[in-house]
Amino acid sequence: MRKGRIKIDRNRCKGCMLCIDACPKGEIKQGTAINKAGYNVVEFRNNGECNACMLCAISCPDAAIEVIEIIEDVKK
Amino acid sequence: MSEKELIKGNYAVVEAAIDAGCRFYAGYPITPQNEIPEYMSHMMPEAGGTFIQAESELISINLVFGAAAAGARAMTTSSSPGISLMQEGLSYMAGCELPAVIVNVMRGGPGLGNIQPSQADYFQAVKPGHGDYHMITLAPHNLNEMYDYTFGAFDLADRYRNPVIILADGLLGQLMENIELDRTKKPELLNAPKPWALTGARGRHGQRILSLLMQPGVLEKHNFKLKEKWDLITKNEQKFELTNMDSNPDYLIVAFGTVARVAKGTIQKASADGIKVGLFRPITLWPYPSEALKEAAKNVKKVFVFEMSLGQMVEDVKLALGDASKIEFYGRPGGGVPAAGELYEFIKKRVK
Amino acid sequence: MAKERVIYKKPESLTDVPFTYCWGCGHSMAHKLIAEIIDELDMREKVIAVAPVGCAVFAYDFWDFDVTEAAHGRAPVVATAIKRVHPDKFVFCYQGDGDLASIGMAETIHTANRGENISVIFINNTNYGMTGGQMAPTSLISQVTTTSPYGRDVKNAGYPIKMLELLSPLQGVKYLERVKLTDVPSIVKAKKAIKKAFVNQLTNVGFSMVEVLSACPANWKKDPVKANKWIDEEVSEYFPVGKIKDIT
Numbered sequence: 001m002r003k004g005r006i007k008i009d010r011n012r013c014k015g016c017m018l019c020i021d022a023c024p025k026g027e028i029k030q031g032t033a034i035n036k037a038g039y040n041v042v043e044f045r046n047n048g049e050c051n052a053c054m055l056c057a058i059s060c061p062d063a064a065i066e067v068i069e070i071i072e073d074v075k076k
Numbered sequence: 077m078s079e080k081e082l083i084k085g086n087y088a089v090v091e092a093a094i095d096a097g098c099r100f101y102a103g104y105p106i107t108p109q110n111e112i113p114e115y116m117s118h119m120m121p122e123a124g125g126t127f128i129q130a131e132s133e134l135i136s137i138n139l140v141f142g143a144a145a146a147g148a149r150a151m152t153t154s155s156s157p158g159i160s161l162m163q164e165g166l167s168y169m170a171g172c173e174l175p176a177v178i179v180n181v182m183r184g185g186p187g188l189g190n191i192q193p194s195q196a197d198y199f200q201a202v203k204p205g206h207g208d209y210h211m212i213t214l215a216p217h218n219l220n221e222m223y224d225y226t227f228g229a230f231d232l233a234d235r236y237r238n239p240v241i242i243l244a245d246g247l248l249g250q251l252m253e254n255i256e257l258d259r260t261k262k263p264e265l266l267n268a269p270k271p272w273a274l275t276g277a278r279g280r281h282g283q284r285i286l287s288l289l290m291q292p293g294v295l296e297k298h299n300f301k302l303k304e305k306w307d308l309i310t311k312n313e314q315k316f317e318l319t320n321m322d323s324n325p326d327y328l329i330v331a332f333g334t335v336a337r338v339a340k341g342t343i344q345k346a347s348a349d350g351i352k353v354g355l356f357r358p359i360t361l362w363p364y365p366s367e368a369l370k371e372a373a374k375n376v377k378k379v380f381v382f383e384m385s386l387g388q389m390v391e392d393v394k395l396a397l398g399d400a401s402k403i404e405f406y407g408r409p410g411g412g413v414p415a416a417g418e419l420y421e422f423i424k425k426r427v428k
Numbered sequence: 429m430a431k432e433r434v435i436y437k438k439p440e441s442l443t444d445v446p447f448t449y450c451w452g453c454g455h456s457m458a459h460k461l462i463a464e465i466i467d468e469l470d471m472r473e474k475v476i477a478v479a480p481v482g483c484a485v486f487a488y489d490f491w492d493f494d495v496t497e498a499a500h501g502r503a504p505v506v507a508t509a510i511k512r513v514h515p516d517k518f519v520f521c522y523q524g525d526g527d528l529a530s531i532g533m534a535e536t537i538h539t540a541n542r543g544e545n546i547s548v549i550f551i552n553n554t555n556y557g558m559t560g561g562q563m564a565p566t567s568l569i570s571q572v573t574t575t576s577p578y579g580r581d582v583k584n585a586g587y588p589i590k591m592l593e594l595l596s597p598l599q600g601v602k603y604l605e606r607v608k609l610t611d612v613p614s615i616v617k618a619k620k621a622i623k624k625a626f627v628n629q630l631t632n633v634g635f636s637m638v639e640v641l642s643a644c645p646a647n648w649k650k651d652p653v654k655a656n657k658w659i660d661e662e663v664s665e666y667f668p669v670g671k672i673k674d675i676t
Binding site for chain 2: 443472473474475476478485488491492493494495496497498499502505506507508509510512513514517518534535538
Binding site: 003004009011012014015016017018021022037039052054055057058059060061062063064065066067068069070071072073 | 429430431432433434435436437438439442446447449450451452453454456457460463609611612615616645651652653656
């Protein structure tokens with residue numbers, strides 16, 4: 001399985017939760033942090049389930065999610 | 077080299093715009109300025125520019141807005157009711173600091189009015205639309221000036237990044253005269269860079285043209301910046317013409333455009349009867365040449381203000397003189413054009 | 429050691445200013461898609477956009493390319509002139525439903541009818557968002573807004589206007605498609621449609637418009653997920669998504 005992780009830009013996130021709805025792996029949750037604009041931003045759970053499918057980032061209206069694919073070293 | 081041409085006023089406007097490097101024109105039919113879009117429809121493509129017959133004056137002025145934002149020398153023309161529809165766009169252009177030339181060949185009003193000559197849009201030109209703004213307003217009184225002022229208006233607009241209005245009337249638009257054109261004259265600022273224009277963000281960040289400044293205080297600052305510009309225009313651009321002032325006249329006529337032209341005949345009639353009358357003709361209606369008027373009116377017994385309206389410029393005359401006691405007003409509204417003798421009769425009854 | 433590769437990020441054509449639109453607002457998504465497409469077509473430096481009056485008047489804060497404002501409803505006219513002056517640039521206007529379908533109806537129709545080679549992105553969120561959620565020409569029958577407190581009454585306000593269907597018979601119009609942004613497949617389709625409209629201009633095909641059914645959670649008084657559900661169930665019932673015209 002492809003591995004990945006996401007980076008959430010807290011300044012851009014509005015906690016609209018559309019990414020939570022989109023993620024098939026339940027890897028995103030509503031967080032506790034409040035950003036400068038007063039939004040309750042979402043958090044990446046990082047349970048090792050993320051496969052860099054990008055559905056969260058595509059669904060994010062605010063371009064707040066960066067998706068990073070992790071390429072395992074084949075020699076190991 | 078200058079050449080003589082028998083030409084209609086509306087055509088002179090077109091010739092001037094093309095010579096001044098105007099390469100974008102949009103207009104909508106309305107009498108008495110139809111010859112401008114008609115003539116423009118073949119002159120502009122010939123010059124390699126864009127002619128669009130707009131589907132309303134709203135569309136005309138907003139096409140001009142877009143062309144100006146893109147850096148082109150742009151013009152639209154219309155007559156009174158059409159200029160009313162352009163007020164929104166003119167305010168936006170002043171706010172966005174976009175240069176353009178607008179010609180108003182005034183007709184009688186209010187409402188649909190008629191198609192006779194009028195000067196009743198004075199207020200609309202010099203005390204325009206919504207928000208604090210001004211537009212340089214030039215009033216030609218013959219066809220040479222229809223050409224010259226239109227030609228010069230493009231440089232003025234570019235210099236100050238502000239709309240410039242040519243306030244003509246149906247008579248000047250429709251009249252034919254022999255005019256002398258200096259075709260060798262070149263517009264000064266035609267090739268001056270316009271770094272503010274939108275041309276694509278090549279090698280830079282995007283830039284904006286806007287009048288919306290929502291942050292508290294920012295719009296106020298912008299308005300003060302605009303005021304500095306308008307103060308500069310007021311200082312630099314006031315123009316007027318004096319006639320028969322060497323005779324040390326006892327009376328002064330203040331009139332612009334067609335009425336000033338008629339008043340020149342009135343002065344001759346008065347002179348034949350031994351009554352010395354001078355003429356102060358403001359060429360820029362905004363900025364109004366107030367100090368010069370004050371000076372011209374200093375030693376006269378009466379100041380006669382003549383307009384083709386119920387009295388609009390007369391308010392600026394009062395402001396300039398600060399004392400209305402010497403002022404006598406006579407106006408012909410709704411398309412009435414006074415004759416030289418008619419104005420003289422008015423004067424004669426009021427002089428001892 | 430594992431290597432990492434960024435496979436999705438904020439497009440270059442967006443500035444670092446976070447969108448100030450409400451949570452779940454369709455404007456944010458539409459802005460993002462436009463910026464992505466402009467990046468993909470590598471044309472940030474030749475874009476000149478026209479922002480409307482309405483919520484998206486602030487588009488120029490978020491897009492890092494040249495943008496001008498236009499008076500309410502006049503955006504396609506301003507875009508027309510810019511394109512005529514610079515035929516080699518890419519010019520699009522971005523308008524809401526009040527702007528495009530109400531106050532700017534004449535401007536929209538005549539620009540389309542002249543077949544101007546510009547692209548129009550039409551954001552239909554069935555209300556006047558910026559002014560606080562008043563009834564728009566596109567508000568649904570019985571939709572409650574601040575100026576239709578008992579729901580849109582067709583006897584008083586007429587029927588919601590279908591702009592694409594209205595423009596479709598005009599010969600100057602080459603491409604019309606209606607899209608929504610309610611889930612990943614629809615977002616992907618929307619992006620494809622907007623890209624097609626943009627490419628149409630680049631290949632001189634002519635006038636193209638994409639209508640985006642767009643959520644307005646704040647004024648609809650729904651959270652973003654429910655707002656999207658309302659688009660799927662109600663809005664797109666009246667305004668069917670799909671190609672309305674394609675003679676490219």
